[in-house]
Amino acid sequence: MREMIAALGRFGLFLLRILGAIRPSRSQWRDTVRQIYVIGARSVPIIAVGGAFVGLVMTLQGYRALVTFGAGNALGTMLSLTVFRELGPVLTAILFCGRAGSAMAAELGLMRATDQITSLSMMAIDPVGKVVVPRFVATVISVPLLTAVFIAFSILAGWFQAEFLLGVDGGYFWASLQSSVDLWEDYGQAFVKSAVFGVFCALIATHVGFHAKPTPEGTSVATTQAVVYGSLMVLFLDFLLSATLY
Structure with a gap:
């Protein structure tokens, strides 16, 4: 328990250090x-x-369940x-995270192992402001x-399968989706969640990498921790945010 509290304190102090190192400078911008392109744009294919x-x-699993109760036209609502x-x-x-x-x-971790940090x-260059802040803000x-x-x-693929493979009327699909999705309750809060997830994914990945042991094993451990801790934190925060927002 003491180690857990100490780890939370280290993450909190590192977050304050990141926020304090944000500057409206041309080089940092x-x-x-560049990091938005590297970690954001290049992630589009796997996300898509x-x-x-x-x-x-x-769509496939939801259609099978809804048809059982005669509610196949509500497929758009379920999916959205x-x-x-x-x-x-x-x-x-x-x-x-992956x-x-x-x-x-x-x-x-490699920058730490090769003494670049x-x-x-x-x-006299702040390493947090130079190498951590751009990655954090970009995330x-x-x-x-x-x-x-x-x-x-997801919605486009679901519509394609519903209309052309399962025989669901496309008008019903889009009408049910439009009537069930609210701008703030669903669309807005989805992006509130994703922004919170982005903050913690960036914080965990940069913290474990920045403080990795300067060895090849330390870099390997930091990479594993970034994926494992980040994924678990996303699931934990999803529960808290769902209980709060909904």
Whole structure:
């Protein structure tokens, strides 16, 4: 228990250090834009493919369940609410942890192992502001946008399967989706969740990478911790946010 409390304190202090190192400088903004491309734009293919397959599976399983009760036309409602409220933000954050979170931890771990972070400190350059802040800000911006991509591909794939493979009328599908999705209750809160997930995914990945032991084993451990801790934190926060928001 003491170790857990100490770890929470270290993460909290590191977050304050990150927030204090954010500067409206041209170099930091340039590095942030580059990180948005590296960890955000390059994650679009896996997010899009993952969202499409989730939409296909949810449509197939949901149709079988709804037809049993004679409610096949409510397929759009079931798919949209499930994807917006739970699967979209959660699976996007978990996929992001596996793809980009591990990469951030590995990069920072290698920088620690090769003394690049120490060299920045010796040159009077804040290493947190130089290498951590751009990755942190880019993650907070990218995860909500990737969530939108995941949701869009899930719904489009679900509509395609519902209309062309299962025989559900497309008008009923889109009408039920439009009538059931609320701008704030579903759409807005999905992005509140994804923004919170982005903050903690970025914090965990940068913390374990920045403080990794300067050895190849330390980098490997940091990469594993970024994925495992980040995914578990996403599931834990999803429960808290769902209980609070809904």
